[in-house]
Amino acid sequence: MNNALDSILVIELGTVLTAPLAGMMLADLGARVIKVEHPSGGDPFRRHAGKLYSPHFSSYNRNKESIQLDLQSDSGKADLLTLLARADVLLENYRPGVMARLGLTEAALKEINPGLVWCSITGFGTEGPYRDRPCYDAVALGLSGLDSLMLDPEQPAMTGPTISDNVTGMYASYGILGALMRRGCTGEGARVEVNMLEASIAFSPEGFAQYTRLGICPMPHTRVAISQSYAFPCADGRLVTVHLSSVEKFWQAFVAVIERPDLLIDERFLTPGLRTSNYSLLNEVAAQIFRTGTRDEWCERLAQHDVPAAPVYTVPEVMEDPQVKQAGTFYEVVHPEHGKMVGIHRPVTIDGARGPTTRAAPVLGEHSAAIRAEFKLG
Structure with a gap:
């Protein structure tokens, strides 16, 4: 097969x-x-x-x-x-x-x-x-x-x-x-x-559906605001990405990670819709907090609270990630003229x-x- x-x-x-x-x-x-x-x-x-x-x-x-x-x-x-x-x-x-x-x-x-x-x-x-x-x-x-x-x-x-x-x-x-x-x-x-x-x-069919059904002309932040996706710079200059979706438990866990329980009762962020409308403001608040710790520190805390998040890797970092290594994503083959070649296996088993x-x-x-x-x- x-x-x-x-x-x-x-x-x-x-x-x-x-x-x-x-x-x-x-x-x-x-x-x-x-x-x-x-x-x-x-x-x-x-x-x-x-x-x-x-x-x-x-x-x-x-x-x-x-x-x-x-x-x-x-x-x-x-x-x-x-x-x-x-x-x-x-x-x-x-x-x-x-x-x-x-x-x-x-x-x-x-x-x-x-x-x-x-x-x-x-x-x-x-x-x-x-x-x-x-x-x-x-x-x-x-x-x-x-x-x-x-x-x-x-x-x-x-x-x-x-x-x-x-x-x-x-x-x-x-x-x-x-x-x-x-x-x-x-x-x-x-x-x-x-x-x-x-x-x-x-x-990318979603944007056309938004326009034809809702009359919304999507812009760069439209989807990320709805999905509550963020990229935060950390104290060491590296980035963390977070995707909260509309699942309330992820929002609550995220607030616990950044130690801002007051955001749970902030009228600007009470519902997924309000957090979408005030995406830029929420991004600004959280970004200031993420600058106080390193990328690895934040990733560990986010993982402990089961928040969907990940480090923003460089290409070399991807190849050293334990999940990628476990999956065997990359292969090596020796070409008779050009020596060792590293490639990516088909992503389907x-x-x-x-x-x-x-x-x-x-x-x-x-x-x-x-x-x-x-x-x-x-």
């Missing part, structure tokens, strides 16, 4: 993030993923550290094989068609029109492989006024409204991890799995289309197991010779 997709062959024409993440998720479930890369340097993500095996690339391309094909050449196109004739899935994130210019239309692909599941990832879809615009994570974050829920309008600053790219890749893998499930029943292939704008909108043996991301063209021999390519 942990190799649920071990009979599935995926041909990935993916670069940077969206398609590579989707391909990696399928590979983590046991699919064989052959990544097709241009001979001149392959996936542009390879070069982010000045070489052809950047940390960015290796973190999105584990468990894959790499073959170099020049799709601008007749021989490269012929080789790709040979691969696609035997494939189960084609995964690509080209701009609209690129596949057609390569001669890879839906009709052409159906002719050589009626059961093929073709997943196309774009920025905005194949129709509409933005169809031909370039799209990256920051663009999708802005257009989808996600930025309006994260950026301080007074002092806007882009921070944090990639969101739109990753979410789009996840939705793509979800669509592919659904299409494969249907194909198992009907034998028919499918065209799966995912775009970054809609995937990003779908990732099936029957208690992590899945197939993890292989490091391939070097450019690492499997070209073997794949050419196996598929009898030109």
Whole structure:
């Protein structure tokens, strides 16, 4: 079961993030993923550290094989068609029109492989006024409204991890799995289309429900005020995050931790609704108190009172956390050219197991010779 997709062959024409993440998720479930890369340097993500095996690339391309094909050449196109004739899935994130210019239309692909599941990832879809615009994570974050829920309008600053790219890749893998499930029943292939704008909108449905049902246009603090989520700086300069929700026992325990029983009878904070309305004021009161102790001291006290809270870890601290170590979240593998690699296991276990043996991301063209021999390519 942990190799649920071990009979599935995926041909990935993916670069940077969206398609590579989707391909990696399928590979983590046991699919064989052959990544097709241009001979001149392959996936542009390879070069982010000045070489052809950047940390960015290796973190999105584990468990894959790499073959170099020049799709601008007749021989490269012929080789790709040979691969696609035997494939189960084609995964690509080209701009609209690129596949057609390569001669890879839906009709052409159906002719050589009626059961093929073709997943196309774009920025905005194949129709509409933005169809031909370039799209990256920051663009999708802005257009989808996600930025309006994260950026301080007074002092806007882009921070944090990639969101739109990753979410789009996840939705793509979800669509592919659904299409494969249907194909198992009907034998028919499918065209799966995912775009970054809609995937990003779908990732955060709550704000749209608030607007359409309640007439509330959410802002950066809207959700955190309702959920009573806080981040407090401590005396040692580190942070603690607290999430009280609307559960009264957590509020009472929090008040006990900060030793402010008067807040329980303060008319501004008597109910969850009042604490939401006066979120900024309550945040200011508590923040002053948290500056009197270290992060670890506050975390210990919060844990003793069963308050939902956590230290705000740096990346190195995450890797040393006892819960993370117990779970075995990270793995090590030795790459023959690049030495020890540390990666993150798929965050899903099936029957208690992590899945197939993890292989490091391939070097450019690492499997070209073997794949050419196996598929009898030109």
